[in-house]
Amino acid sequence: MIRILKNLDQVSSAAAEELVKSAVSAVEKRGVFRIALSGGSTPKTLFSNLVSDQEFKKQMPWQSTHFFWSDERTVPPDHADSNFRMAREAMFKHVEVSETQIHRIHAEEDPNHAAEEYEKEIRKHFNISAPQLPSFDLILLGMGPDGHTASLFPGTEALKEQKRLVVSNWVSKFNTHRITFTVPLINHAAAVMFLVCGEDKAATLKAVLEGPRDPEVYPSQLIKPDGDLIWFVDQAAGKLLELD
Ligand code: 6PG
Numbered sequence: 119m120i121r122i123l124k125n126l127d128q129v130s131s132a133a134a135e136e137l138v139k140s141a142v143s144a145v146e147k148r149g150v151f152r153i154a155l156s157g158g159s160t161p162k163t164l165f166s167n168l169v170s171d172q173e174f175k176k177q178m179p180w181q182s183t184h185f186f187w188s189d190e191r192t193v194p195p196d197h198a199d200s201n202f203r204m205a206r207e208a209m210f211k212h213v214e215v216s217e218t219q220i221h222r223i224h225a226e227e228d229p230n231h232a233a234e235e236y237e238k239e240i241r242k243h244f245n246i247s248a249p250q251l252p253s254f255d256l257i258l259l260g261m262g263p264d265g266h267t268a269s270l271f272p273g274t275e276a277l278k279e280q281k282r283l284v285v286s287n288w289v290s291k292f293n294t295h296r297i298t299f300t301v302p303l304i305n306h307a308a309a310v311m312f313l314v315c316g317e318d319k320a321a322t323l324k325a326v327l328e329g330p331r332d333p334e335v336y337p338s339q340l341i342k343p344d345g346d347l348i349w350f351v352d353q354a355a356g357k358l359l360e361l362d
Pocket of ligand 1: 156157158159160161189190191201259260261262266267268269
């Protein structure tokens with residue numbers, strides 16, 4: 119499903135509404151909601167909405183939610199580029215959530231070790247062993263202008279990973295490693311929500327959604343979850359789409 123909304127604020131509000139509904143439903147069914155947050159700048163408004171909109175803040179089952187990340191930069195948790203830091207500043211600082219509910223990627227450590235440890239933490243939390251795949255209730259994703267999602271960048275090794283849940287991925291364009299969920303883990307989610315805003319993504323979004331399949335160039339095309347897939351797109355990013 120593709121939902122095109124006027125701007126970032128409307129995208130964030132619609133996504134927040136969907137996220138809260140998903141959380142309430144998961145907690146009603148299983149007593150817990152497990153979400154993987156995306157990084158970058160787009161989700162910041164969504165996180166702020168969840169704590170500044172009194173309706174969302176009241177409805178969100180904060181104490182029954184476990185927060186993970188679908189990727190992280192290889193920086194300390196208080197670094198300006200940290201996805202964890204962005205979520206803490208925009209959301210966690212404003213709600214009662216215990217440390218045991220926040221599963222940070224320790225990306226300041228050796229990248230391979232950090233990826234292995236995070237995979238162990240996910241398996242322990244879901245109480246499943248390899249080769250089983252855990253099913254997150256919801257995975258948030260963004261998309262870069264180059265068609266990457268999480269830290270699955272065009273032409274990188276992580277695109278091929280079919281067994282691991284989490285890997286360290288060398289991203290030559292940034293001359294750095296990133297820690298990222300793998301395609302199998304993301305595609306085993308009950309629901310995936312993309313948030314894509316901005317004119318600089320319009321041509322890539324059209325290629326990803328309406329162009330020929332070329333996942334090495336457009337990794338976001340690899341995301342085809344067993345569950346629901348919703349694209350929240352603003353008019354600027356969606357302006358080239360030919361929606362029937
Ligand atoms: C990250 C993200 C990444 C992000 C896209 C879009 O760590 O940067 O996980 O995949 O979602 O790059 O980023 P913006 O929302 O900032 O455009």
